[in-house]
Amino acid sequence: MLTRRALPLLALPVTARAQPRWPQRPVKLVVPFAAGGIIDVVARIIAEPLARRFGQPFVIDNVPGAGSTIGARAAARAAPDGQTLLFNGAAHVVIPALYPDAGFDALADFIPVALVGDQSFLLCVHPSVPARTVPEFLAWLRTRRGEATFATTGIGAASHLAGELLKTLAGVDFTVVPIAARPRR
Secondary structure: OOOOOOHHHHHOOOOOOOOOOOOOOOEEEEEOOOOOOHHHHHHHHHHHHHHHHHOOOEEEEEOOOHHHHHHHHHHHHOOOOOOEEEOOOOHHHHHHHHOOOOOOOOOOOOOOOOOOOOOOOOOOOOOOOOOOOHHHHHHHHHOOOOOOEEEEOOOOOHHHHHHHHHHHHHOOOOEEEEHHHOOOO
16 A cells, blocks of 8 residues: 555656567577487478577577587576577486486576477388287287397487387387497498
8 A cells, every 4th residue: 555655656757678679699509419310400490480580590509419418518508698599309308317417407407498399209110020010019029039129319319218118118128229320331
């Protein structure tokens, strides 16, 4: 409740100051994967519309390595001015479990801004595998404990974790082979 003495204060002019429009300069999108990968491609697809919308370039900075921790560390150490954004994938939520000494706190040092996409998985088998359904495939795997291989995009990647989950839930065994480790022909 206002008192009679405070009432004259309402007549004083109030200076309004608008916040500067964001961004004031080019925005760096740190992509913690190599150029040409799916996360890099998606970042490049959205960078141009973002640049048009906000009137500043959105520059892709690929900083790959160590399951995305090197790039995430670079983003975490950037000035907290909103001019550097991390464009990561599911790997970001796995970092605390795989890399407890990553040099940053994956949960406390970042604030989610937008969900850009999601990822689906497809289970495929070579035509020589005598299985046409998932139950048939799991039965086939049980007869070949550890002999079958499972390709992933990398250790700790979402595809790797999905394969490990399949192994655990179905009680099967196979060898995980990161695609990057595959010998070139």
